[in-house]
Amino acid sequence: MYLQRFGLRSLPFRLSPDSAFVFPSASHAHALETLRTMLSGPGGVTLMTGPSGVGKTTLIDRLLLEVPSSTAVARLNQGLPTAIALLQGLLMQFGYAPFHLTRAELGSALHTFLAERDRTAEPTLVIVDEAQRLDGQALLELLQATNPYSSRLHLLLVGNGELTDRMDAAAMSPVQAAIRLRITLAPLRPDEVGRYLQHRLDTARSEEHTSELKSHSFISY
Helix, strand or coil, rough: CCCHHCCCCCCCCCCCCCHHHHHCHHHHHHHHHHHHHHHHHHHHHHHHCCCCCCCCHHHHHHCCCCCCCEEEEEECCCCCCCCHHHHHHHHHHHCCCCCCCCHHHHHHHHHHHHHHHHHHHCCEEEEEHHHHHHHHHHHHHCCCCCCHHHEEEEEEEEEEEHHHHHHHHHHHHHHHHHHHEEEEEECCCCCHHHHHHHHHHHHHHHHHHHHHHHHHHCCCC
C-alpha cells in the first residue's frame, strides 16, 4: 500500500546498499572518478575512508558494475581479524580450497596466483570493506603478502577514519609507499540534501531499477 500510494516500484530508503541509488554529490562524483582512475592505472593501494552511512559500500557496488570481465575480483565485506583468515578469504574467491593450507602455503598460493596474473598482464582487484577492523599486524601482513608480487594488483581498503590513522602509523612505514590514491567521502552538503531525496524517489519509481532488483542476487562474504 505504501508503494502504491506514492507511485513507487521499490522502497526508496532501504538500509541495504543498492548501486542504483548512488547520488552524484560533489564528494561522491569525485570519489567515483578517482576509483575509475585507480582501475585504469598501475597497481597499488587505494584508501577510501568516510564516516559510517556516507555510502562507501554503495559506491563500491557502483564501481563493480564497470570492472572489465578480464579483472579477477575478490571482495571481503567484513574485515577479517587475522592474516590467515584474510588469505583464506581471498584465495577462496580466486577459486582455491585453502582451508587445509598452512600460513606459508597460503602465502605461496597467493604469490603464485598474482605472478601468473602479472605474467599475462591481467589485472586483479582486491576490496576489503570495513578494513579498520583489521589489527595492525594483519593489515601489514596483507600488504606485504600482495603488493611486492604484482604490478597489476589494485588493493582497495575501505573504512572509517580509524583506517587512515592506522595506515599513517609508524609501524606501517614499510608499505606506505604503495599507497597510490587516497579518497575521503564526505556527507552531503545542505544544498545537496533535497536533490538526493528526489534522486532516491525517482530511482524507486524506475521500471529499470525494479527489473535489476529481480535479476540480481547480492552475496556478502
